[in-house]
Amino acid sequence: MxxxxxxxxxxxxxxxxxxxxxxxxxxxxxxxxxxxxxxxxxxxxxxxxxxxxxxxxxxxxxxxxxxxxxxxxxxxxxxxHHELIGSNNYQNAVEELPDECLMFLLGSRYCETDLLSEVAWQMFGHTPLGGTRVQAICDFVHSHIRFDYNCARPTKTAWQTWQDGVGVCRDYAHLAVALCRAMNIPARYCTGYISDVGLPPPYPPMDFCAWFEAYLGNSWETFDPRNNAPRTGRILMARGRDAADVxxxxxxxxxxxxxxxxxxxxxx
Known part of the structure; x- marks a missing residue:
């Protein structure tokens, strides 16, 4: 297609x-x-x-x-057809990670791992390692945040999104990225295009979208806490530590x- x-x-x-x-x-x-x-x-x-x-x-x-x-x-x-999201279930130990992954474990401008670490371990410390844990984080973020364009602001961070419970796709991605990093899972922020192919109308005005990739089983896997479902047609424009990089x-x-x-x- x-x-x-x-x-x-x-x-x-x-x-x-x-x-x-x-x-x-x-x-x-x-x-x-x-x-x-x-x-x-x-x-x-x-x-x-x-x-x-x-x-x-x-x-x-x-x-x-x-x-x-x-x-x-x-x-x-x-x-x-629909993409396969987060199919790898192996979580690398920190000491196994390639050097280039380590920056995606650290806090960044919009992803305050230090503020969210205790929260993350309380909520997800009991979940199985790997893709199952990342999906649990996505499920939480998807249900915790109410999508509202009117509540978007360029300075909102993952910590503020967790407190507010409202935001746009970049806020979903930032919160999920920060929670993954707090659980020792490298995560990087992505932005690009996502189509509405296969979805029922009416369609909202098209916009650039945000999702993230988690490093699992020696590869980067796609996760999308905003939509939290496979999509047909996802095209990457840029990736980085968070929205400040892209x-x-x-x-x-x-x-x-x-x-x-x-x-x-x-x-x-």
């Missing part, structure tokens, strides 16, 4: 403004790419790209004063986002 993905973001800049974007799909999806999702700007501005330490493709540009439109359209092959845009000057539109739907 082919899936068409893309976006249109319109910014208004009061002055010439440097920007750092993370708006391309991840290089791990390159084998599935039918049409590349090149970043297009209007008016035209010069772009420069590089890969960060997490392997994400980043774009640098300087927006001119006024209105700048950023857009992309790509097409990807995806399996026409912001779709960082602007270094006064800007306003005046239009935001995301597409993720069957092609043809």
């Amino acid at each position: 082919k899936l068409r993905v893309g976006y249109e973001l319109v910014y208004e800049c009061a002055q010439s403004t440097p920007m750092l974007l993370m708006l391309n799909t991840h290089s791990s999806r390159a084998p599935d790419m039918v049409v590349p999702d090149h970043v297009i700007t209007h008016p035209w501005v010069s772009l420069r790209q590089y890969h960060d330490s997490f392997g994400n493709l980043c774009t640098r540009l300087t927006a001119p004063p006024g209105v700048l439109t950023l857009s992309a359209r790509g097409v990807f092959e995806v399996p026409p 912001a779709i845009s960082n602007t270094f000057g006064p800007t306003s986002l005046i239009r935001f539109m995301v597409v993720c739907e069957p092609d043809g």
Whole structure:
């Protein structure tokens, strides 16, 4: 099955403004790419790209004063059936973990493992190790948080989400990541596209989505506490310690986002 993905973001800049974007799909999806999702700007501005330490493709540009439109359209092959989520049930001991996994055991900007460690062990210390424990964490997060766009805020952390019990998909992911790390399970935050293929209408407005990956049995396994069910068509854009590492845009000057539109739907 082919899936068409893309976006249109319109910014208004009061002055010439440097920007750092993370708006391309991840290089791990390159084998599935039918049409590349090149970043297009209007008016035209010069772009420069590089890969960060997490392997994400980043774009640098300087927006001119006024209105700048950023857009992309790509097409990807995806399996026409539900994905398998969290199928590996082996949990590596900390001393067995590869060096590159250790950073995903530590606290980060939005995932305060120190504040949630006691809570995590009280709730999940009795559960079986591995994927079963991660799924128990996802089940708790899914039921504990009430989804509400009106309660979203860019500064909300995992600890605050646990206290508030309300948030959006990034808050679900942050809380689950923090709880996994507190239980000695490496977890990394992911963002990208998730389609509504196979779900009954009505469909909410499309948005970029967040989920996470847990390191189990010497591989990274996908978990999605927001939806807490397999989906058809999940395309990774970026991954990191938490949302601070994968912001779709960082602007270094006064800007306003005046239009935001995301597409993720069957092609043809």
